[in-house]
Amino acid sequence: MTDAPLSKRSGVMLGITGILLIAATLRLPVGALSPLAVAIDADIALSATALGVLGMLPPIGFAIAGLTAPSVAHRLGLERTLLLAIVVMIAGTLVRAAAPDFIALTLGSLLLLLGAGFGNVLLPSAVKRYTPGSIGPMTAAYATLMSIGSALPPLLAVPLADTAGWRVSLASWAIIVGVALVPWILLVVCAARTRVAARAAAANGDALDDIAEPDTHRFAQLARSRTVWGITIPFTISSISAYVTFALLPVMLQDLAGVTAAEAGSLLALFAILGMPLALVAPVLAARLRTPTPILFTSMLLFAIGYGGLLAAPAAAPALWVAAIGLGQITFPMCLALFSLRTASAENAANVSGFVQTVGYAVAAVSPLAIGALHELTGSWAPSLIVLLAIVALTVLAMPLLARGSLVEDDLSR
Template identity: 45%
Template structure:
């Protein structure tokens, strides 16, 4: 496909994608640094804290089932707008929560909005930027990392200056601003330049006052691809038979499991194993998170430009995990910076999975269904990580068995990488 100028006729869509990406981690990252302050006003027992801690991956997994159906019923852009409304409402509900139950419900509402946005961004990129999938995915994956780091940095200073309720409520503005371009898109859009009415959740090229993504011939070609694809309501079931869909779910899930387990337990592990101070452990956790930036920028572009690169990239991500975990297991105090940097580079599998959702699907409705499937499988695996690592640590009073468990998870990516190296689309397997 011939690349068009990035801003040509799709400025609103580009701004919308980038602003949504900046919203997608604020409900997760803005709360944990100030839980102690919240607990002074609202009693938070261990059960509530456990629910809040487990809510993100579980809500994201549930949203993988919800988002494709929502997009099919009301349209892709409308569903994405609804996710932003849910995020904004969730921020406000928990900011003004009088008790733990309302705080929990507000968090769940915001996280479901995030989960729906997670699922819908890849098909939105496909719809508006089919010629720039790698670039746009790299940009929004990087901004998602920013939306994880910034709330964690500013939550405490804002709570000190204005109170924890303001610290939580202010992120509603990010979601509200992100909604503005999509409202404008829906107001300006004209019907697709094809003869027959098309379901908004399934269409490819559309117009926003001018031709957005191609002419009538391109739209007709996209419609022909959709016509050959399975009916949308059957896609979720048919994906269960797709090796490519399962391979994407496995690499997404392996990355999520390692990341969630590390954010939950890595500082404690470093204090116990590497004998670093708590301050140093916090700095090393920041290093772990920072290693996602170069991966988010480079991996989608490489995967989009070189179709056969998926297998080697999966192997590279697995190798980074193995080096990091083995270092922490065998010589934790020798080079903790190196081990943490290597383990933090393993989640390059996350942006790789995001871009492959588009590259391994032909029809737009397949992209929506595949995104939901991959993120449901992936976040369910991600939710398992902190629990299993914690249980194994408590049962053995050490970190050897938990690290062996994390190494065993990495083994799963090897057959997944072999499947993805074949560069087959999900549509060809249905």
């Protein structure tokens, strides 16, 4: 009996536990470095250029993960790949905590972000596999935990560093990430037992459902899907907005609205906090609506209010403009749900997630640099805000692409 696969109900519960635990840890070590920059600088020199390099690592790591995670999961299996992602996150966390120089700090950070990126890409596939009937609520649950995970490090990293040093502060997150290992180790064991049972049944001539799904929709093929581009456009726009906001909004607010550095930091925190209610609402709406056009239109309108307000009357209501930009991010959790809602299998959910995140994060990686360079070139934030408004307007291109409600597989079969 001990070698038998888990019952279906037990497997689902274990899968749900694994999904929620890995989601809760994906953002913990990612946001733990920047609050400690001053403390780290005492041991490892961090120039403005060095901080810029570290700031570009998250979208670069996520883009690389988007390109490679679906293929790795196809070869190793979903459960093994997510287990590997957690191990890589722990290793990256420990490497950068023990880093003797900037190169090691960078390599450890990149290793950590690759592991987190694999989790980003493959969680929609796990949701599709373990909770195919509850994609909206399950996506909302794990997206909310990701938002909470991104808010904790800025609050706890500095007190930990003040007590035990910045290296201990960074390394401590590995303990929490390690908790997520437990369900995925069990899921890997259960998946192996299921494969053994399937082979035995096949040898006896029993008809079985496919255990492994074919990797039929590769990167170039996915580029032919209207639905894939319908998801890619809003995901890329929300990613651009997020990374530009975190990199440039405090400076922009101080220049345009005349707020203090502390007030700008509080407004940036407002932007980040708004991700939590959005994560709860957007996936459920995406699952219930026949088409996400209302969500897309709302996002475009909110972004236009936020960026337009900063352009036309920045000092009039800076909190309102920042809140509008933050609420415009509703398309990000919507896209997380669409990875599963608009595909027919868990493997293709991973493929679509990988495609979209590769494109979205690759563009987002250069966006803060480009927007900042435009400001330096013109001496004004107005051209940068006009460019952001033009990017937001591209949301209209996604509306007809997603209006049909078709699956990616339907697009590719036409």
